[in-house]
Amino acid sequence: MSSAAVQVSGVTLLRQQRPVLDNISFTIPAGSFVGVLGGNGAGKTTLFRTLLGLEKPSAGQIWIEGQPTQKGRMSIGYMPQVRGMVAAQLSGWSMVAAAQQGWKWGLPFYNEKARTDIDAALAAVDAQDLASCPVGSLSGGERQRLMLAQALLDNPRILLLDEPLASLDPARMRETAERIYALAQARGMTVLMSTHDINPLMGLMDHVLYMAHGKAVLGRVEDVMTTQTLSALYGAPVEVVRAGNRLFVVAEGGGASLQSCMCVGHGA
Amino acid sequence: MLAYEFMRTAFLAAFLAALVCGPVGWFLVLRGQSFASHALSHVGFAGAAAALLLGQPALLGLGLGAVGGGVAIGMAGDRLVGRDVTIGLVLSVAMGIGALCLHFLTHSASSATALLFGDILGIGPSMLVWLGALSVACLLGLAIVARPLLFASLQPEQAEARGVNLRLLDILFLVIVAVATAQCAQITGVLLVFTLMIAPAAASLRMGFAPLQGMGIATLLALLEGWLGLVLAWYTNCPTTFWIAILGGSVFTTATLFCRLRGR
Ligand SMILES: Nc1ncnc2c1ncn2[C@@H]1O[C@H](COP(=O)(O)OP(=O)(O)OP(=O)(O)O)[C@@H](O)[C@H]1O
Ligand SMILES: [Mg+2]
Numbered sequence: 001m002s003s004a005a006v007q008v009s010g011v012t013l014l015r016q017q018r019p020v021l022d023n024i025s026f027t028i029p030a031g032s033f034v035g036v037l038g039g040n041g042a043g044k045t046t047l048f049r050t051l052l053g054l055e056k057p058s059a060g061q062i063w064i065e066g067q068p069t070q071k072g073r074m075s076i077g078y079m080p081q082v083r084g085m086v087a088a089q090l091s092g093w094s095m096v097a098a099a100q101q102g103w104k105w106g107l108p109f110y111n112e113k114a115r116t117d118i119d120a121a122l123a124a125v126d127a128q129d130l131a132s133c134p135v136g137s138l139s140g141g142e143r144q145r146l147m148l149a150q151a152l153l154d155n156p157r158i159l160l161l162d163e164p165l166a167s168l169d170p171a172r173m174r175e176t177a178e179r180i181y182a183l184a185q186a187r188g189m190t191v192l193m194s195t196h197d198i199n200p201l202m203g204l205m206d207h208v209l210y211m212a213h214g215k216a217v218l219g220r221v222e223d224v225m226t227t228q229t230l231s232a233l234y235g236a237p238v239e240v241v242r243a244g245n246r247l248f249v250v251a252e253g254g255g256a257s258l259q260s261c262m263c264v265g266h267g268a
Numbered sequence: 269m270l271a272y273e274f275m276r277t278a279f280l281a282a283f284l285a286a287l288v289c290g291p292v293g294w295f296l297v298l299r300g301q302s303f304a305s306h307a308l309s310h311v312g313f314a315g316a317a318a319a320l321l322l323g324q325p326a327l328l329g330l331g332l333g334a335v336g337g338g339v340a341i342g343m344a345g346d347r348l349v350g351r352d353v354t355i356g357l358v359l360s361v362a363m364g365i366g367a368l369c370l371h372f373l374t375h376s377a378s379s380a381t382a383l384l385f386g387d388i389l390g391i392g393p394s395m396l397v398w399l400g401a402l403s404v405a406c407l408l409g410l411a412i413v414a415r416p417l418l419f420a421s422l423q424p425e426q427a428e429a430r431g432v433n434l435r436l437l438d439i440l441f442l443v444i445v446a447v448a449t450a451q452c453a454q455i456t457g458v459l460l461v462f463t464l465m466i467a468p469a470a471a472s473l474r475m476g477f478a479p480l481q482g483m484g485i486a487t488l489l490a491l492l493e494g495w496l497g498l499v500l501a502w503y504t505n506c507p508t509t510f511w512i513a514i515l516g517g518s519v520f521t522t523a524t525l526f527c528r529l530r531g532r
Contacts, residue, residue, distance in 0.1 A: 052429045072431020080425035087298055087422055089476045095422060098479075102419025103430040105412050108479050134476055150426060 004063070005030040005158050005190035006051060011060030013043075013050055020046045021057065022214030028192070028207070030065075030157075033184055034218075035201040036194040038211030044194040045081055047211070048160045051192075052078060064158065072103065077156030079147050081163050088136025092146050095135050096122060099150035121149040124183060140167040144176075152183070159184065161193040165200060173200035198225070199246050225249075269502050277396055278388045278508075282494030284396075284403045285455045285464060290487025291410055292448040293469030294479075295441065299421045302466045303352060304341055304442065307359040309449045311337030313458040314362040316383050317369035326383060327398060330458075331450040337362065338442035342435070386457030386509045388498070395454070402451040409444045417441055418479055455494065456509055463516030464490055471523035489519050 006028040013021040020043045028034055036044050049055045051062060053071040062069040064076065087095070097110055097118050110118065122128050125145045130138060135146070144164060151159060164180065165173045177193075177200040184191045195201065198208065198221075208225065209218045212233045217224055224230070225247055230238050241248045269275050296302050315333015316326040337358060344354050370380050382390065391399070420427040420437050428434055452461045468489030472482045497512035504511075 054428055071429070074430075076429070078426055078429045080423075087473070089473050090422075091476065091478065094478045098418045098422045099426055101415075102423075102427060103416055103432045106415050107411055108415045108418045147423075150423065 003030045004028065005032070005065060006192070007063040008051075009061050009063075011050065011057045011062060013046060013055055013057045015046075019214045021050065021216075023060070024214075024216045025060075026209065026216060026218035028190060028209075028218070030190050031184075031188055032190055032206040033181060033201075033204055034190075034192045034207045034209055035198060035205045036192055036209045036211065037196075037198055038194075038216075039196075042211040043214060043216075044211060045162055047216075048078070048162055048192070048194070051160060052076060074154055075157045077151035077154070077159045079151040079159070079161045079164055082140070082144060082147070082166060089134050091131065092127065092133055092135060092138065093118065093122070093131040095146055096127075096131075096149045096153070100153050117153060121152045122146075124152055125149045125179065141169075141172055141176075144168070148180070155187070157189055159189050159191045159193070161191065163194050163196070165193075165195050165197065170200070173197065177201050177204055202245065202247070269499070274389055274391075275498070275502070277391050277393065278498055279495060280396060281388055281391050281399055281455055282498060283491060284399045285452045286468075286487055286490035286494050288403050288406045288448045289452055289465045289490045290468060290472075290485075291414075291483040292406065292445055293465040293490070294472065294483045294486045295410075295414075295417060295421065296445065297466060297469045297473050298418075299441075301445075302462070302470075304355050305445050305449060305465055306462055307341070307355045307362070308334045308337050308442070308446050309453055309458040309461040310359045310366070311362040312446070312450055312453060313383055314366040314369070316453075316458075317366040317373065317380070320379055320383075321369045321373050326379065327395070327450065327454065330383075330453055331402075331447060333362070334446035334449045335443055336446075338446035339439055342439035342442045382457070383453075384457050384459050385507070386453065386455050386460065388455045388508050391454060399451055399454060402447055406444055406448045406451070409440070409447075413437060413440050413444070456512055460509055460513050463513045464493060467516035467520045468493060471520045474520075474523045474527055476527075493519060 004027050009025050011021055011024045012019055036047070038044050046055060050057055051064070051069060053069040053073065064073060098108065100110065100114050100118050122131055125148045127145045127149055130142055130146060135143065148164060151161065161180065165176055168176060180191060180193065181204045183189065205221055207218055208221050209216055210224050210230065210233060213235065215233055217229060217233055225240050227238065227240050230240060230249060236251070239250050241250060296305050312330040312334035315329035315336070319329025320326055341355060341358060373380065416427065416432045417437055420432050420434055424434055448465065449461050452464050456464050469486040471489055472485040475485070477485055493512055493515040497508050497515055500511040501508040
């Protein structure tokens with residue numbers, strides 16, 4: 001087990017008898033930056049939860065840095081898909097601090113070192129100025145930065161980011177993607193980041209993991225994002241369209257296949 | 269006023285209740301579970317009424333009832349099932365059982381009133397020792413779970429990924445709430461636990477304090493409510509519970525106005 005950060009072999013996960021992950025295998029080398037793509041319900045969140053050991057696959061194995069996956073692995077930083085946030089009155093700092101060794105029994109008391117760590121995580125995402133604001137007064141994108149700071153606590157070597165670009169405007173998407181990329185480069189982290197829009201990641205990704213119908217293909221962007229590969233994955237004809245340096249996936253026949261089609265990119 | 273033994277005991281009892289109500293209430297409001305604590309006190313009421321009927325101490329029944337209810341709510345409360353429905357059902361069933369017990373408990377109608385509305389002036393020295401023990405137990409329990417509980421309340425998925433057992437934590441917390449409720453109900457009665465546990469905590473959260481500070485402020489506000497309530501009851505002819513409830517409302521309203529003025 002050398003330099004594979006994540007190795008997935010023959011993983012199947014059933015939900016209500018239906019395979020959400022269907023015999024998936026891939027290997028992600030350490031230090032790569034992977035965009036995880038797929039329409040709503042393609043299984044991106046489920047895959048992340050499975051990698052974290054929170055869902056038990058009915059078949060197959062997962063190794064994280066050569067070890068079978070298990071809950072509570074400190075080397076993985078996780079940013080869940082954004083939900084409504086509670087505690088609107090707590091400050092950004094308290095919000096991030098709650099995640100600092102938050103699994104330990106005892107009181108939420110932060111010593112000098114813990115405070116330094118929390119401040120460093122806030123600084124890494126440029127959120128020092130959000131630290132004193134009540135969380136409820138922040139915009140969606142600002143809250144997402146705080147969640148990213150939480151995922152960075154404890155210096156993880158692998159980052160699983162579930163739609164960190166959701167609800168950002170196009171310029172912010174690119175900016176955030178570049179920030180994550182720079183952080184990953186500086187710290188030598190492996191990043192898996194799910195997104196509905198491949199374009200903000202263009203030029204940053206080493207690999208794309210494309211998911212549809214419980215299947216997944218991993219490869220370089222130019223290999224995966226082709227009409228043949230994606231048509232095979234969807235089991236229906238889809239077309240990859242280039243417009244300038246942007247990529248879009250469209251269903252060819254339209255009609256019935258439209259629902260399983262996803263449009264990568266935000267309008268031409 | 270302090271020359272009387274029962275008044276000194278009452279002040280001490282209010283102090284013990286405030287110690288617990290502040291931090292427990294803070295977490296309840298943070299987690300949006302104030303309704304759950306309300307329900308637990310009602311389950312406790314059913315337990316207490318049953319205990320009286322069987323000739324047992326009311327506090328024992330109250331504690332057992334509330335803890336049982338807490339575990340039940342914690343176990344049944346799946347994320348998918350609407351929790352407010354589960355809790356509302358538990359609450360109404362409990363009140364029904366309590367009503368039944370009281371119906372047969374014809375010989376002591378006054379203890380029923382004490383259960384519902386509290387009887388802080390009737391607390392004796394041995395009861396005070398019990399209340400003290402319950403306070404210590406609650407605070408110790410909370411001191412152990414506080415950190416993961418805060419994490420799990422604010423960021424459940426991340427906490428789960430870090431190995432926090434959400435279900436276990438949920439049940440442990442509800443047990444702590446149940447014990448706190450049983451203790452607090454001695455002072456405010458089961459119907460008004462809300463006022464000592466939730467109002468100060470909600471006010472302190474609204475003012476935007478950090479967690480540990482916020483719990484401290486909530487404790488101080490609860491203490492203020494309890495003691496001022498006792499003083500006001502002494503000088504007027506109204507029951508302590510009335511004053512505590514009114515003060516609870518005022519504390520929260522004042523905090524809200526204060527935040528409005530500061531533009532938050
Ligand atoms: N708790 C659950 N119980 C039953 N089915 C579930 C559950 N969670 C997810 N599913 C199903 O699993 C499938 C994959 O869901 P998942 O959340 O992984 O998709 P996703 O790719 O993250 O989608 P999105 O882009 O909308 O976030 C969906 O069909 C969903 O209905
Ligand atoms: Mg998802």
